[in-house]
Amino acid sequence: MMSFVIFFPFFMIIFVSNIAYADYYYTGYGGIVRSVPTYHRIHNVSPYINPYIDAGAPKITYRYDPKRDVRYPKYRTVLIDDPRRPRIETLQKETYIRSPFGSRKVIINEEKRIIQSDSNQLEQQQAQSHQSKQFFPKTRRKFNHLENQEGEEENFSADRSIDRQQIRCQTRNGYSGICLSKGECYYMYGDLNYLDREQCRTNVNGRQIVGVCCPNDPDFTPNKRFDIPYALTIPRWPRINLRIDSNQLNQALKQADLDVVRFFALEELFVGQMGQIQVAFTPASFLQQMFGPADQNQQLSNLWGFRTLQVTRALGRQLDLSPLEMRDGLSRHSLKGTPYDQYCIRSRPCDPEYRYRTIDGNCNNLVHPLWGKSLSQFNRLLPPEYSDGISELRISVTGVPLPTPRHLSVNVLRTSNSNNARFADRWNVLFMQWGQFIDHDITLGSSTRASNGAGLLCCNRTNALGPLIHPACRPIYIESNDPFYSRFNRRCNNFVRNAIGPKNNCEIGYREQSNVITAFIDGSMIYGNTYNRSRLVRSFRNGQLKTQGRNWLPFDTMNNSLACSIPQSTGNRCIFSGDVRVNQQFGLIALQLLFLREHNRLARILKELNPHWDDETLFQEARKIVGAQIQHITYNEFLPEALGRNVIRHHRISLKPNGYEFGYNYELNPSILNEFAAAAFRWHTLVQKYYRLRNDRNQDYREYEMHKIFNNPSHIYGNGALDDLIRGVLFHKSERFDSIFTEDIKNLLFAQQNQRFGLDLMAINIQRGRDHGIPTYNQIRFICGLKPFNSFREMRNSLQDRNDWQHLERTYSHVNDIDFWIGGTLERPLNEGLLGPTFSCIVGEQFRRLKYGDRFWYENGRMSHSFSERQLSEIRRATLARIICNNGDNFHRIQPLAMLPISEQNQETDCSSIPQIDLTAWISNTRSG
Structure with a gap:
């Protein structure tokens, strides 16, 4: 606030x-x-x-x-x-x-x-x-x-001299700097063309290479600054003061208890007697499994969220409140001190001197310990948009139903195939893959399940199940003339609402959703977000994570994963890691494996340097370095391409070239914004149709269609397949960020080998935004300081395709109805970046919060857990190219900027020319790091 x-x-x-x-x-x-x-x-x-x-x-x-x-x-x-x-x-x-x-x-x-x-x-x-x-x-x-402190500059210089010999330089516009490799300083430029203009020569691993002059001033700009067209202003939320006395509240609590009992009786009818549960190994069941298996803690959390929503409904009926009064008047009232107090979320005690992140994110913020914790609520910039004020999906401002998500997917968005795909000029498949990798580190909703843990069925073989259907079902209806599904007489796709999450402060009010994983960029997709899952990925020997076979990710030894589509007759198994979505597709598996190996490599070297360290210290120190590398790669290599240098500067999320960062703000909530998770960070337009294997002679020798390898990693279990997959994602380009989506995720999501159709991820994105109460495109534009559109025609100069406004006009009843994800996807990108102004506004704000709201941000100084200045200077040498060189099976050559295609400015080079972190900076005489 x-x-x-x-x-x-x-x-x-x-x-x-x-x-x-x-x-x-x-x-x-x-x-x-x-x-x-x-x-x-x-x-x-x-x-x-x-x-x-x-x-x-x-x-x-x-x-x-x-x-x-x-x-x-x-x-x-x-x-x-x-x-x-x-x-x-x-x-x-x-x-x-x-x-x-x-x-x-x-x-x-x-x-x-x-x-x-x-x-x-x-x-x-x-x-x-x-x-x-x-x-x-x-x-x-x-x-x-x-x-x-006095003398810091001198101390820092001394540390840097230990690190490596500094070769000083000057940029063309007069800024003094140090000559570094291209990968170490990309955040300063954000464009390969500018890197080429600032060339210098430096030494890396004893070899002289062509580098770039990296300025010492974080305000350096390599090009003419352009005005960012937006300025986010977070408004005061509307508030209606309602007086609720103890008798009214107690009456509502009793009514809510009765409503909960009735609900479970109704669920028993649907699930127990009518059998409305999902069949395993269908597209619907695989979508359900992407939220993870049934978990007792999640079930209890969801039950508490459901109870508080029932209290809100009961009070609304009792006081005869309007939707706005329910949304803006009830959300400030707490259930503390009532019989429901026992269900309130509580934090464990915090130790301010503890040097490592907790696995579940608890106590990252010592004043607000639940901020960013796993199983805590998503944050919001604006109040939600529900038709009843608290829970039901919104309707048009004209009072009629909104167009169905599938209708929008067919009539506004287009489908690409191998003949009409449009590829990006600047980004390879690995760029897209890193975005999903980070998404799996910071966001995961909690899907509603039956009380017995079963997945809910909302559609039969062809149609929706009718009026007698579970209350959490919001099936996606398909028209009879649909260009794809009509061939299979398919009129409905399964969609289950995300579970109702309890609020951190025990308040009643509108429906909220929980983030199952930690909000921080902390490597939770590798290490898990609960202590139970973390124990399952650890070996508890010398700080190592579990591996199997050829230093591979461990198999799901129980072979009970319903998210695995490998036929049991093959004898192969799926993979187990800190993230439940690891088996989704090849690129995720490759990054998971690279960072598992990186953790174990670090732990092994740290053991050699500090033989007195025990398993816990080795694990935590290696985990801390891995998390710092992921943060650095994201802000150094990924965000400058996604947002552009000027947007990075506007949100003040540029990295520091040297020294510590002192911007931590314990009053800045780093929890993931609902507008970010349910819309602005869903970049599925970048997804390519194929994963290609490419040998060390730079020849593609095999390609896999995306829809044929969902949840089936067995194709890359062979010798050398990892390196060949990495070469493929390094060489081939992602699709462009536009309104065209590959058919593998638009019509064939999670289709199995013997199935001719799957789900539509675009329709799911639209329905998920409505499920979460995400405000409309015009509402988000307004808080970003952008002029809301008064008509569809006004939009034509703001869209990539000037004709898209006509598709929107034919589909929506009013310009104020446009879903945020649809509007943001169609926008014309800003100069330098991937995204348009509205998505840039939300994405930039979220990553600002993840930097300044994270007490364990790797650059933070003068804290008990801070890296030493020499250690920090080593972390700044981390690049994704070096991670691949260190941890591939037999990888020798790579482009310095791994998320960009090979080009004249980003030529393939020997791995010995890529800077390496010197771990001697971690030599310690104490039993802890």
Whole structure:
């Protein structure tokens, strides 16, 4: 929730006195208790102190030189005085403050405080650097910044000299920098053409190569900046104050209990007596299995979410509320202190000194421990759009039903095949694959199941089951003249709503959905997102993950995976990993295998360097490095291509060329946005029809159609198949980002070898957005500062295909009905990037939150878990090309920027020319890392 503040001229200093303190205790595993100050709101500005920094932080005065700060002249800083501390001696010094906006010279008044201990002995402590809150008027965003300690620049230079010999250089527009390999500095340029203009020569692994001059200034721009056409403004959500007394609430609780009993009786009729359960190994059952097998914790969480929704419905009927009153009036009321209190989500105690991420994401944020945790709710930028205000799928603004998802898929989106596919110029198949790999690290919904764990059936062989159907069913209806399904007399595709998730704060209100996995880029698809699954992937020997055979991902030894389409007669089995979707297709399996091997390679070397480390330390340190590499590759190689350099700068998610990041903000919620997960990050238009195997002589020798290998990894179990698959995704291009989709996912999703039809993923995307209550395309445009369209014709200059507005006009009743995923997919991309302005707005905002809202972000400094500066400089050498070189079966040559096709600017090179992380930076004399 945004805080609205009054901004003062930059030269004014706000002195805060009369500070009130309240004790909040964070009792960790080691019994640590800390006191956190709270402050009265003064001049509408709320200062904050991080709970893991001592409450007696120093008073800091930032005095800016206006000549040096002409770009951001309106910064404000709250000064903090602490009357509790006696005998204060003030020192003054000059230093630099580091922030996402570069380095600035400031004057710091730093106090030495003498603190009296409980034993009445006086101790002198140098006050820790204090994270002050600053406000930026353009976006009204809040960032935390730490000033660097005296001598940091000298220490950093010393560390870098240990790392490697620096070859200094200068860019064409006068920025000083260091000559690095292309892969190490791509985030600064975001375009191969600019890299070629800034060539220099550097040494990598003892060899001289052509590199690029990497500027030291994070605000460097290689090209003329263009104005970003949007500016996200998160509005205050509407709120209606409703008075609900205890009698009304208790009556609603009793009614909800009766409704739950009736529901289960009805479900027993549908599932137990009428047999409305899915048949295994059908497209519908495979779609259900993509959400994971039946899980007791998920079932309990979903039941609690369902109960709270029933309480909301009961109150709405009792008070005769309108849909808007139910949505905006009931969602602030809590069930704490009621009999339902026992079901409220609670966090485990947090240890602020614990050096590693928890497996389930709990306590990443010490103030809001549930933010980003697995099985916690998705976040939202806007309130949901439900027709009844709380749960039912929306209808047209004209009051008529919306067009069916399949009708939109057929009449607005087009189908590609091997004859009319349009391939991207800039991105290969691996680029698409990395996007899905990251998606599987940060998003997974929870599908509704029957109370016995069975999958729900909403369609029979041809049609929907009729009025007697499970309440979670929202089948996708198919018209009789459908150009594809009519051949098979198919009138319905199965669709089950995602489960109702409980709210983190025990509130009632509209339907929310849970993210089953952690929100953070932490490698959870490798390590699992629950402690039970994590134990299943670990060997508990020398920090290693389980493998089998030729250092492969372990098989599903129970062979009980309903998400596996390998015929049992073959004797082969599917794969088991931290993510339930690992068997979906070849590219996912390849990346999972590469990073499993990378983890084990790191753990093995760390064991050699630190023979005194135990299994747990080796596992956690290797996991920490792998997670940092995934973060770095995503922000260095993937996002600059997806968003473009100017959009990256607009959202302030560019990486730092050196030193630590001090932008962590514990009031920024990193939980995945529903608008992101259910629409803006669904880039299925990039999916290619084929996976091709390519030998080391650069010849394709086999190709597999996508729909024939869903959930069947057995085709790449042979010797050398991994390397040949990787060569194929490196060489071949993905499809373009447009309104054309391959038939393998539009008509044949999860079709098995003996089946002639499957599901339509495009229709599923549209229905999923409505299931989650995602606001419309025009509503999202409005909060992104883009002009909403008043007519379909107005859209023509904003679309890739100028004629698409006519398809939309023939399909929708009103321009305000357009689904967000449809509108965003049809948009014309911004300069430099993959996406149009509306998708860029949401995707950029989400990745900003994943950087500044993650306490364990790999660049963060001055924390108990931070990498040393030398370690951080080594992490910055990580590239996807190096991961492939290190962990392929017998891989020797690759292009430096692995997500881009081989070209004149991105030529194939020997693996010895790709920088390598030096793990001697992790040599330690302690039993922990």
